[in-house]
Amino acid sequence: MLTEKETLLGKTRDELTQLSLDLGLPSYTGNQLAYWLYKTAVESFDEMTNISKKARAILNEKYDLGAFPPQSVKESLDGTKKYLFNAGKAKFIEAAYIPDGDRHTLCVSSQVGCKMGCLFCMTGKQGFQGQLDAGEILNQLRSIPERKLMTNIVYMGMGEPFDNLEAVMRSTAILTAEYGFAISVRKVTVSTIGIIPAMKIFLEQSKCNLAVSLHSPFDEERRKLMPIQNVYPVKDVVDTITQYDIGKYRRVSFEYIMFKGINDTRRHVNELARLLNKVNCRMNLIRFHTIPGTPLEGSDEDTILDFQAALNTKGITTTIRASRGQDIEAACGLLSTKELVKQKKEKGIPDA
């Protein structure tokens, strides 16, 4: 967002308490701030009516809320909405709101663009323009009209969450804290392509769900689709996960985009069963949403159904993810603000 002042959104209650004390305000001002930041949608200190006018003036002089509204929204025929945010200096990001009966999911971005360069992903094609801080991640939920409906948060938007671990951990802590958004840890899922050191920290320090982008169980095939395989092979990712007691309620899932003739054969089913046989996990099959210039094609419907059945027979609980928001390019792998970033750059605004 366009501000020079330090922002409050993204700070924990303890930090809010400490900064209140540092400003000479009562310690309970920290609790009040946490309430206004995370339980309401107020946009200014003046709206924080239980904080004294004098305290509001002091806060206003030094801090900014860090909350900013979406710049625009597109709505799909299926009810999915894609929100565009401008966090300043060409930091354009998107978040997708996906309603499904009683379930309301927000897919949030953790970076502007992405460095991982997966062959099938539109976000990867825009390169990397910057990190989001925890406040900018949380603002994607806080600032939209559906915020109070939200039951599930998934970190599956733009960016690789584990390449921005600190902000992601901080934001999940506030999302799940009672003083924060109070969303159950069982309803928050962080998705990664498998950056092992960061994944270990996440598994040790967070209770949120983990999703891993798998896309091929074979080393040679996966490295053609996902450059990260050269550094962190998926076998090591799976071995790492098996070293942790995932517990009864935490969910580990593997995401698998189905590519015609590439990763949708019986050979893949057998190898997936071998790879995942020690992990208590689920598999999500995802239809490929084609992107410009890609050499890849999506598997046909019958193949996807057969693949699902074969994996279920092997004992891997497998579901097929419904494609949502395709008509507004909000579906899996389609989020991109490349054109907006380019336009801003042409106007001389540098990367964040």
Added chain:
Amino acid sequence: MKTKLKLTRVKVIRQREIAPSVFVLSFQRPWDFTAGQVIGIGGHENDEARLYSIASGELDDEVDILYNINPDGKLTPWMAQLNTADTLWVSEPFGSFTGSGEPGWWIASGTGIAPFVSMFRTGLYKNKKVIHGGRNLQSFYFHELFENELKDNYIRCCSREQSPEIYNGRITQYLRERSDLPTNEKYYLCGSAEMVVDARDILIEKGIPFDNIVSEIYF
């Protein structure tokens, strides 16, 4: 915080600034490695390590690391002030972005040339074409090495400065202009996400099967 990478102490042998804010740091080799692999580097035993490609050959006594200073980072400004006999913490080598003796193209931007320097020094340069992109004329690290051996098969693409023997423009522009890229050879890409993704798209547009393209992205 725990990390997967176990770091062990090594002593710096030397440090050379080979271009403004670009260094080659050398330390005694504590393990075997395969050309093209990476190591984690930290300032302390418990640091979260950052990954760097090895730039020395498999049989060299010393390990070279090519890096540039990221002014917003913590590690590289610290590394740049290390002197001989100072301590550095490194992981064992790992990774599968490794070379072979088959004909192929090594395409790199900036310090992304490091794994190819390692492959070159290991003797894998025969039948190779090297395309290196940089912003200015000082960006072509280890150019003597490639120039002497590969002659016309070593192409430098400079986006901001001009020189008669250097292609004036980005790697992506150079690749677009080439109409003779073989479709049956391997293409190895290493560097920033932007370069790798754009170059990969161009190669695919030119009919190179995606499974002949191997990428390593610096993140």
